Amino acid sequence: MKEQEANRRAWDRLARENSQFARTATDEECAQPLLALDRRGWLPGSVRGLDVLCLASGGGWQSILYAAAGANVTVVDLSPEMLNRDVVQAKARKLSVKTICASMDDLSELSDGSFDIVHHPVSTCYIRNLLDVYAEVGRVLRPGGLYISQHKQPTSLQIVERDHRNRYVVGVSYYHSGELPAVPDTAYREPGAVEYLHRWEDLVGGLCRAGFVIEDLSEPRRGNPKASPGDFRHRGMFVAPYVRIKARRQSPERQVADAPTLWTPESS
Secondary structure, three states, rough: OHHHHHHHHHHHHHHHOOOHHHHOOOOHHOOHHHHHHHOOOOOOOOOOOOEEEEEEEOOHHHHHHHHHHOOOEEEEEOOOOHHHHHHHHHHHHOOOOEEEOOOOEEEOOOOOOOOEEEEEEEOHHHHHOOOHHHHHHHHEEEEEEEEEEEEEEHHHEEEEEEOOOOOOOEEOOOOOOOOOOOOOOOOOOOOOOOOOOOOOHHHHHHHHHHHOEEEEEOOOOOOOOOOHHHHHHHOOOOOOOOOOOOOEEEEEEHHHHOOOOOOOOOHO
């Protein structure tokens, strides 16, 4: 698919350029890996011995921190260059990390119910059909498994420019379908990547329909009131760029039990 090739090239380039999005784990972070990964307390107190999938998160940060905390780590990413950073960092730190080059919506190399945690940073914007991703995550997670994901908020992707009064202009329809058009404001867009807007009914509703219960939701603050217009932190004060979701996979039995029933006169 052309969007996969475009996104693979874009992230290979970002990795080679040592982008901020390809930052590897530091010694200080590895000394307290769970604190670095989870400042909100969403993870269990220990992940030692747990099976963790770092989904679309190559780059040598999440996978290394989970491995340093004692988890059995698999990292899936579309970009070979990003995965190479995981390999290099794991070798340097004498950690074990399994890498798989694949798209987040096709985890066919992974068995059903093989993970306790799926940790998924911002990346669903690169996939046309978000529900395919949720279905695959639900398949590879064990019942009761934890899914932590972060996404670009739809309004952020609707912004096209900043006007002469430093107001941010919503110029992409909320119901836009297909890949997003190129726009002057690229504060929260990656150069060369093909991106898609996912509405809240898919981001949140789709997660529930895929068999997950949402336990918490946060909006990471990326704004700074002292930032100058044109800086991404200035825009972040007006439009929240990201949403982070903590969800739990229900067991199939629980999903059936909780399903709404149809009232009939005979049942009264």
